[in-house]
Amino acid sequence: MPDFTRTWDVLVVGGGNAALSAAITAAQAGASVIIAEHAPKTMRGGNSRHTRNLRALHPAPTDVLTDSYLEEEYWDDLLRVTGGRTDEALARMTIRASQHAPGFLRDCGVVFQPSLSGTLSLSRTNAFFLGGGKALVNALYRTAEKLGIEILYDTEVQEILLEEGFAREAIISWRGFPERIRCKSVIASAGGFQANREWLRQYWGDAADNFQIRGTPYAQGTVLKNLLAQGVQEVGDATQFHAVANDARSPMCDGGLAMRLDCVPYSVVVNENVERFYDEGEDVWPKRYAIWGRLIAQQPNQRAFAISDSQALHDYLPSVFPPLKANSIGELATALGLDAAKLAKVVADYNTAVQPGTFQGGKLDDCRTQGITPEKTHWARRIDQPPYHAHPLAPGITFTFLGVKVNDRARVMMSDGKPSANIFASGEIMAGNILGQGYLAGFGMTIGTVFGRIAGEEAAKLVRN
Amino acid sequence: MSETDTVVEARRQMEICNACRYCEGYCAVFPAMAMRREFTGADLTHLANLCHGCKGCYHACQYAPPHAFGINIPQTFATLRAESYAEFAWPAGMGGLFERNGTLVTAVAVLAPVLALLLTMALADPATLYTAQSGVGAFFRVVPYWLIITLAGGSFGFALLAMGQGARRYWRGTAQKPITSPAPVAEAAFDILTLRNLGGGGHGCNDVDDSFSATKRWLHQAMFGGFMLCFAATTTGAIFHHFLGWKSPHAFLSLPVQLGFWGGIGMLIGTTGLLWLKTVTDPVPVAKKLLGGEYAMLGLLWLIAASGLLLLGLRHTGAMGVLLALHLGLVIGFFLVMPYSKMVHGIYRGLALLRHAQEKRAA
Numbered sequence A: 001m002p003d004f005t006r007t008w009d010v011l012v013v014g015g016g017n018a019a020l021s022a023a024i025t026a027a028q029a030g031a032s033v034i035i036a037e038h039a040p041k042t043m044r045g046g047n048s049r050h051t052r053n054l055r056a057l058h059p060a061p062t063d064v065l066t067d068s069y070l071e072e073e074y075w076d077d078l079l080r081v082t083g084g085r086t087d088e089a090l091a092r093m094t095i096r097a098s099q100h101a102p103g104f105l106r107d108c109g110v111v112f113q114p115s116l117s118g119t120l121s122l123s124r125t126n127a128f129f130l131g132g133g134k135a136l137v138n139a140l141y142r143t144a145e146k147l148g149i150e151i152l153y154d155t156e157v158q159e160i161l162l163e164e165g166f167a168r169e170a171i172i173s174w175r176g177f178p179e180r181i182r183c184k185s186v187i188a189s190a191g192g193f194q195a196n197r198e199w200l201r202q203y204w205g206d207a208a209d210n211f212q213i214r215g216t217p218y219a220q221g222t223v224l225k226n227l228l229a230q231g232v233q234e235v236g237d238a239t240q241f242h243a244v245a246n247d248a249r250s251p252m253c254d255g256g257l258a259m260r261l262d263c264v265p266y267s268v269v270v271n272e273n274v275e276r277f278y279d280e281g282e283d284v285w286p287k288r289y290a291i292w293g294r295l296i297a298q299q300p301n302q303r304a305f306a307i308s309d310s311q312a313l314h315d316y317l318p319s320v321f322p323p324l325k326a327n328s329i330g331e332l333a334t335a336l337g338l339d340a341a342k343l344a345k346v347v348a349d350y351n352t353a354v355q356p357g358t359f360q361g362g363k364l365d366d367c368r369t370q371g372i373t374p375e376k377t378h379w380a381r382r383i384d385q386p387p388y389h390a391h392p393l394a395p396g397i398t399f400t401f402l403g404v405k406v407n408d409r410a411r412v413m414m415s416d417g418k419p420s421a422n423i424f425a426s427g428e429i430m431a432g433n434i435l436g437q438g439y440l441a442g443f444g445m446t447i448g449t450v451f452g453r454i455a456g457e458e459a460a461k462l463v464r465n
Numbered sequence B: 001m002s003e004t005d006t007v008v009e010a011r012r013q014m015e016i017c018n019a020c021r022y023c024e025g026y027c028a029v030f031p032a033m034a035m036r037r038e039f040t041g042a043d044l045t046h047l048a049n050l051c052h053g054c055k056g057c058y059h060a061c062q063y064a065p066p067h068a069f070g071i072n073i074p075q076t077f078a079t080l081r082a083e084s085y086a087e088f089a090w091p092a093g094m095g096g097l098f099e100r101n102g103t104l105v106t107a108v109a110v111l112a113p114v115l116a117l118l119l120t121m122a123l124a125d126p127a128t129l130y131t132a133q134s135g136v137g138a139f140f141r142v143v144p145y146w147l148i149i150t151l152a153g154g155s156f157g158f159a160l161l162a163m164g165q166g167a168r169r170y171w172r173g174t175a176q177k178p179i180t181s182p183a184p185v186a187e188a189a190f191d192i193l194t195l196r197n198l199g200g201g202g203h204g205c206n207d208v209d210d211s212f213s214a215t216k217r218w219l220h221q222a223m224f225g226g227f228m229l230c231f232a233a234t235t236t237g238a239i240f241h242h243f244l245g246w247k248s249p250h251a252f253l254s255l256p257v258q259l260g261f262w263g264g265i266g267m268l269i270g271t272t273g274l275l276w277l278k279t280v281t282d283p284v285p286v287a288k289k290l291l292g293g294e295y296a297m298l299g300l301l302w303l304i305a306a307s308g309l310l311l312l313g314l315r316h317t318g319a320m321g322v323l324l325a326l327h328l329g330l331v332i333g334f335f336l337v338m339p340y341s342k343m344v345h346g347i348y349r350g351l352a353l354l355r356h357a358q359e360k361r362a363a
């Protein structure tokens, strides 16, 4: 039984990468640290357990990163995906610090590997965790245990009590029992609110019921909401989230990365009304996969169907759920519950519009259509080689953009513009400071590690003074 | 390979892994998986035999139980491997012996030495059996030379034949690719001798829990190396006997005795350590059904090593006769049961590594 009478130097809320990076740094600086993780031990680690890599600046090749990736290019990449909705000072600070993130994690026992296969070839910019995020999370927990950090699983922080701007204690549910944790500082690393359907319904209505949550079901945003209600300044668009095209047959939460489908550029995609709604071949998939989640979320019943034929099968990574197969488009439509005549016409019109070209999967080729709306601008091949294939699609939500505002020392900002006395934040809960919109693969873990380390350092410094 | 429940389950899991691929850096299984899109029973058998059971991919898996996907590759592949041992066992039909394998191996470990002892008592002169023997030919005064050769040689020959036939059947059942160049053979031999795939991509494997260590790899090397040294000891002994005319017992510092001594020590350390690891490891990624056979085989190897060392220590005393009979009984029993035990894993693993080395070159 943990000692609930004790006053801890640092309470870390959450149990993902951002939380553990903070907790480990604070403990290494001599602070007494307690971690409250809502999930049970077997499901610990939040969205971080589903990740695969992080993006790191490097001036020269390392054992796991090729070539070099410098500040200006990193910054340009970020500027492009966010459309300028970022904080340049914070972003550049993060980019510079990202150079040391892999080393920190390695010292915590995380093993990196050179990227071998996979769709998004990112081995220049991103360092891959051997075994993925769960292996990373395991290593961080092992390090935390060795440092003597008290780790409470199955422990939800329900409220952080502020007294004249100071966080003094937290009300928690520890294995279902109401308890309190007293502390001298708090680091909030509890992720986003994407798994909170009630909250999503406020912006998305009934559509929210059809969203698949790709990661942890514990991302309820309880702490985020609680802090915002107590005068903490918010950042990011509450209505927005990052979403990808998932297989519609995936579980409603925690399906992880393997549920995503990469078949869109090699298919035509229709909604339940059997209408195409967007250029499937607009750009290479790594640059487009993130907009398709939102596109599907805006379709009737949040459903779409990617239709292709047997020649496309080997152009994309295999899917967990096999495609539905049929020998005619009509049969395929029936299997999907779509209007057979309509689908036959959509495919026939598309086939007629396909222009001659040389197909090159993965590269912007010259295979395009002419005369349909919307056009398909690359990888347009006639769909005429049975068996025909269909993958049903649904939006898979990765994370939400709403967060708490922080300064460059990871301190949470109050709505009066002053930094909070002793509350810090790291990870998804503050990522909106830097990622106002869009996403850069591997940047979530970078933000978590960088701000986790700063928060841990600052919290330890604060309590020692 | 027949379409068993295990095959169906292994296919379900491999289809998830093939869309995920987070574990591609651990071992040969995942690159081999990524070369395929569909998984026949033969493919899955191949992948299962490539798996060294390091458990790295279990502890790293975000879909491991209690997740609804329940991915547990080491457990599923261990079960599938055992099914493949049964399927390819020779003579056909003997595969049934892999069911309740723990009971079988234990029975052999008990019955073989008892029978050997009874036989020796029936054949040998009690005056020699229970008294200290020394000088050239001491062993053969207790158990006649021709009998040792017939029983040990015969059972060993049978083991070789049965396992060779099993290997042939396995190769036909899963690959059927002719071996055309030496490079893949060399690579497979290197991989199996170094147990590279128990390295977890370089930093060790998950012997007990999610922490990494090289303990299992080293213990296995101690056991395997010890076993090979003992084998070398017997072979040099035979060469001394037949070609050089040097008869046993040999001096402690002679080649056969030194090989046997250190081999026995290695086997004792290896088997003791592996037995201990089995008891402390996280049970979830382990195939419980197979544990009996594995414990029993480790126990049998331990007994062989222990009785051999004891025989060496007491060979100049009156206990030699009984110990020799026990040791020989254990060894003969081991040879007989070898083709129907965990021992075949080395052969199928070697063939799987060979096929993988071939596929990599073809890809």
Ligand SMILES: Cc1cc2nc3c(=O)[nH]c(=O)nc-3n(C[C@H](O)[C@H](O)[C@H](O)COP(=O)(O)OP(=O)(O)OC[C@H]3O[C@@H](n4cnc5c(N)ncnc54)[C@H](O)[C@@H]3O)c2cc1C
Binding pocket: A013, A014, A015, A016, A017, A018, A019, A036, A037, A038, A039, A044, A045, A046, A047, A048, A049, A050, A051, A052, A053, A054, A055, A155, A156, A157, A158, A189, A190, A191, A192, A214, A215, A216, A218, A219, A220, A221, A222, A223, A256, A257, A397, A398, A399, A426, A427, A428, A429, A441, A442, A443, A444, A445, A446, A448
């Ligand atoms: C499928 C998938 C793949 C991804 N792949 C990548 C990738 O390869 N690279 C990358 O950089 N990013 C990736 N991301 C994004 C990445 O997961 C996040 O940016 C990152 O994990 C955020 O870390 P975090 O520690 O802030 O949040 P999380 O890891 O989500 O941790 C939040 C923690 O807070 C806990 N918690 C929540 N509420 C409470 C409460 N009230 N009390 C106590 N504890 C609470 C949760 O249980 C959880 O442990 C991926 C996301 C998903 C869903």
Ligand code: SF4
Binding pocket: A131, A132, B016, B017, B018, B020, B021, B022, B023, B024, B057, B058, B060, B061, B062, B063, B064, B071, B073
């Ligand atoms: S074992 Fe799990 S993490 Fe590893 S490849 Fe398979 S599904 Fe992915």
Ligand code: SF4
Binding pocket: B023, B026, B027, B028, B029, B050, B051, B052, B053, B054, B055, B056, B057, B058, B073, B074, B077, B197
């Ligand atoms: S050898 Fe290890 S990592 Fe590879 S499949 Fe087997 S248990 Fe998994």
